[in-house]
Amino acid sequence: MSGVGGLPRRIIKETQRLMAEPVPGISAVPDENNARYFHVVVAGPEGSPFEGGVFKLELFLPEEYPMSAPKVRFLTKIYHPNVDKLGRICLDILKDKWSPALQIRTVLLSIQALLSAPNPDDPLQNDVAELWKVNEAEALRNAREWTRLYAMGN
Amino acid sequence: MGNCFWKIMGNCFSSPTSDDISLLRGSNERMGPRDSTISDHLGPPPPYVSHEDEDHAYMYFPSPNVSRPASQLTEEEQIRIAKRIGLIQHLPSGVYDGSKKIRECVICMIEFVVGDHVRYLPCMHTYHVDCIDDWLMRSLTCPSCMEPVESALLTSYETN
Numbered sequence: 588m589s590g591v592g593g594l595p596r597r598i599i600k601e602t603q604r605l606m607a608e609p610v611p612g613i614s615a616v617p618d619e620n621n622a623r624y625f626h627v628v629v630a631g632p633e634g635s636p637f638e639g640g641v642f643k644l645e646l647f648l649p650e651e652y653p654m655s656a657p658k659v660r661f662l663t664k665i666y667h668p669n670v671d672k673l674g675r676i677c678l679d680i681l682k683d684k685w686s687p688a689l690q691i692r693t694v695l696l697s698i699q700a701l702l703s704a705p706n707p708d709d710p711l712q713n714d715v716a717e718l719w720k721v722n723e724a725e726a727l728r729n730a731r732e733w734t735r736l737y738a739m740g741n
Numbered sequence: 742m743g744n745c746f747w748k749i750m751g752n753c754f755s756s757p758t759s760d761d762i763s764l765l766r767g768s769n770e771r772m773g774p775r776d777s778t779i780s781d782h783l784g785p786p787p788p789y790v791s792h793e794d795e796d797h798a799y800m801y802f803p804s805p806n807v808s809r810p811a812s813q814l815t816e817e818e819q820i821r822i823a824k825r826i827g828l829i830q831h832l833p834s835g836v837y838d839g840s841k842k843i844r845e846c847v848i849c850m851i852e853f854v855v856g857d858h859v860r861y862l863p864c865m866h867t868y869h870v871d872c873i874d875d876w877l878m879r880s881l882t883c884p885s886c887m888e889p890v891e892s893a894l895l896t897s898y899e900t901n
Contacts, residue, residue: 601850
C-alpha cells in the first residue's frame with residue numbers, strides 16, 4: 588500500500604479530501620514536518636456551553652492506522668465530563684468501537700457532537716461528571732466560564 | 742543488489758540461500774561464501790523462506806488493542822487465533838470483475854481494479870482480501886456495518 592517509510596495512500600487521500608471539503612466548524616491541518624500529525628481547531632457548537640469558544644486539539648495517526656484509531660487530545664482546557672485534565676477524550680470510537688471504515692473526518696465530527704451532547708454517565712473526569720448529574724445548571728455555568736477563560740481570544 | 746535479486750527471484754524460483762543449504766545438510770557449521778557455488782550442483786532447492794519475517798516477528802491480536810508475537814501468546818489465545826484464521830479463510834473471496842457498484846475499498850481508500858482479490862463478508866460488504874483480513878485478525882466485525890462476522894455467518898447458514 589505504500590513504499591518503505593512512505594505515507595499510505597489512504598492518509599494522502601484523507602488529507603486531500605479534508606482540505607477540499609472541510610468539515611463545517613472544524614479545521615484540521617497536517618503538520619509541515621509530520622504528515623501524520625494534525626493541528627485541529629474545533630469551534631464550540633451553537634447552543635452548547637462551549638459556543639463562541641475555539642478549541643485546539645492534536646490528532647496523530649499511529650503507524651497502524653487505519654487498523655488502529657487516531658490518537659486525539661484537547662490542547663485547550665475544557666470543562667467537559669468526557670475530557671480529563673490532560674485533554675484525553677472518552678469516546679468509544681477512539682477505543683473499542685474503532686473501525687477502519689471511520690476516518691479523520693468522522694472522528695472530528697464525533698468530537699464536535701460530544702461537545703453538543705456531553706455524556707456524564709460515561710465520565711472520564713469524575714468531579715465534572717458528578718456535578719453535571721446533580722446540578723446541571725452549575726456545570727453548564729462552569730463550562731461557559733472555562734470557555735470564556737481558555738477558549739476565547741487566542 | 743545481489744541480496745535484492747535473490748529476494749525477488751526467490752519468490753519465483755525458490756532459490757536457496759547458504760543458510761538453507763546448511764539446514765538441508767544438517768550441518769551446524771557456518772558455511773563459507775565459496776559454498777554458495779554448491780547450490781548449482783544440488784537438486785531442487787528448498788522452498789524459499791523469507792528471512793525478513795523472522796527478524797520482525799509477526800504480531801497477533803488476542804484482543805483488538807493487545808498485540809503480541811506468537812511466542813508470547815497463551816495456549817488459549819493461540820487456539821482462539823487459530824480458529825479465527827480458519828474462519829477468515831472460509832469467508833468467500835473472489836476477483837473483482839467491475840460489475841458491482843462499489844468503487845473503493847473503505848479500508849485502503851483505493852479504487853477496486855478489475856482483477857483485485859476481494860473478500861465478501863456475510864453482510865455483503867466487500868473489501869480487498871489483504872485489507873479486511875488484517876482487520877479481522879483484530880476484530881471479527883464488518884468495518885462498515887459493525888455486524889459481528891461469526892453470528893452473521895451462522896445466520897446465513899441457517900437460512901440457506
